[in-house]
Amino acid sequence: MKMIRYPSFLFLFLYLLGFLGQSPVDAAVKKYQFDVQMKNVSRLCNAKPIVTVNGMFPGPTVYAREGDRVIINVTNHVQYNLSIHWHGLKQYRNGWADGPAYITQCPMQTGQSYVYDFNVTGQRGTLWWHAHILWLRATVYGAIVILPQPGNPYPFPQPYQETNIVLGEWWNGEVETAVNQANKLGAPPPMSDAHTINGKPGPLFPCSEKHTFVVEVEAGKTYLLRIINAALNDELLFGIAGHDMTVVEIDAVYTKPFTAKFILLGPGQTTNVLVKTNQSPNHYFMAAGPFMDAPVTVDNKTVAAILQYKGVPNTVIPILPKLPLPNDTSYALDYNQKLRSLNTPNFPALVPLKVDRRLFYTIGLGINATDFPDRPPKPFNYTGVPLTAGLGTSTGTRLSRVKFNTTIELVLQDTNLLTVESHPFHLHGYNFFVVGTGVGNFDPKTDPAKFNLIDPPERNTVGVPTGGWTAIRFRADNPGVWFMHCHLEVHTMWGLKMAFVVENGNTPELSVLPPPKDYPSC
Secondary structure, eight states, X not given: OOEEESOOOOTTOGGGBOOOOOOOTTOOEEEEEEXXXXXXXXXXXXXXXXXXXXXXXXXXXXXXXXXXXXXXXXXXXXXXXXOEXXXXXXXXXXXXXXXXXXXXXXXXXXXXXXXXXXXXXXXXXEEEEEEOSTTGGGTOEEEEEEEOOTTOOOSSOOOSEEEEEEXXXXXXXXXXXXXXXXXXXXXXXXXXXXXXXXXXXXXXXXXXXTSOOEEXXXXXXXXXXXXXXXXXXXXXXXXXXXXOEEEXXXXXXXXXXXXXXXXXXXXXXXXXXXXXXXXXXXXXXXXEXXXXXXXXOOOXXXXXEEEEETTOOTTSOOBOOOOOOTTOHHHHHHHXXXXXXXXXXXXXXXXXXXXXXXXXXXXXXXXXXXXXXXXXXXXXXXXXXXXXXXXXXXXXXXXXXXXXXXXXXXXXXXXXXXXXXXXXXEETTOOEEEEEEEESSOOTTTGGGGOOOSSOOEESEEEEOTTEEEEEEEEEOSXXXXXXXXSSHXXXXXXXXXXXXXXXXXXXXXXXXXXXXXXXXX
């Protein structure tokens, strides 16, 4: 356990070049070396070689302060091609460092290196990094912790200590082999065999008592937990037995604080919570399990770690929280409705009030994503009786071209193509405001009147509810090619993805930077 104590695609990109870099004069430079290498790891009574960074599972945490320049040299020592995405970092004018393979970079081949060089501008909080090719992010991932600039305190009570809680999935078999076999059969890959917390499944699984993450705490203190859902395919509910959590941040954006017994995170999302150790000294399980309110099979197993009060003997059996049911739609909707941007003078919610371009994208199984359509070519009852034939889908490489500084409103509508299902959508290069959400078909005449344009949550990854819709707004002020996709890895593999091409602004300072000299070739 590591704690901090206070104080202490690719195509169409080249033509967008600009010529002026940016680096704050007083910013620190943080350098990291990432060696991607195989390591034998034992979990669930089985041992196997996995792809790791620096032999660590999960990988190393990247620490920086707002305003820092971060330089990470990645060297690929494994047999797979590899790229790394710095999930949630806006990478202003610098898509070369964004990482999605074959979108803004060719992957590093075996023996190659690439330097990800980027500035952390206007962001602070918890993000994460992961492999962005094949299913390698099953084991290649880690946290990013961006501390505020000195003299800029948190807008919530200063915690005594903090720790990272990274939720993941574990497969006993070799993941890439299983995925390839499933593709040949036209079937979904196998479910994971366990969920993990910081790479460990916990004592509820066989042979896993020694593979249990433990946080030791003192009574009467306040702790900050930085929680990341790095799972490939599962939305997860998380709670701590006997303890409430105060949500203070999502996706590295401060929120209006509110108390919750359980939090919900889609794959790719992060949540910071404060926990007061105000209960009787004991051992308490921190647990996570799946949320799935559609007829889709998931890994319905609970991972557990231990919140251990100092002075309590290790022989004490921890108390287990009772998580909501996996299909508790009402809890999920209620939780997400409580998320609000802080919206203070220091941390304003700059929601676009005037919309230049309205987009309506339907989501379903069967279509791959600068002719990507603004709306469905053929409207239908998107959330009615499931459609299993005559889906009218097509396969292609489609992009949506956007003029610089355009304000966008995008409605993401779930559909009944094969089945309705919740989808966590991630947009690279941007945060966006979640101005509205609902169940059923979006009504352009009545639903916009219900939008929250005052303090909507600001995120980089948003869940589209099962059989429902979500509306987001953002200003396209970051030139480049920016990937947007479902963060369920199985859906990205099947084609639930597209990209925006945001044109350059009128000056070099508003244009894409030139590519680095070590930019990988295909």
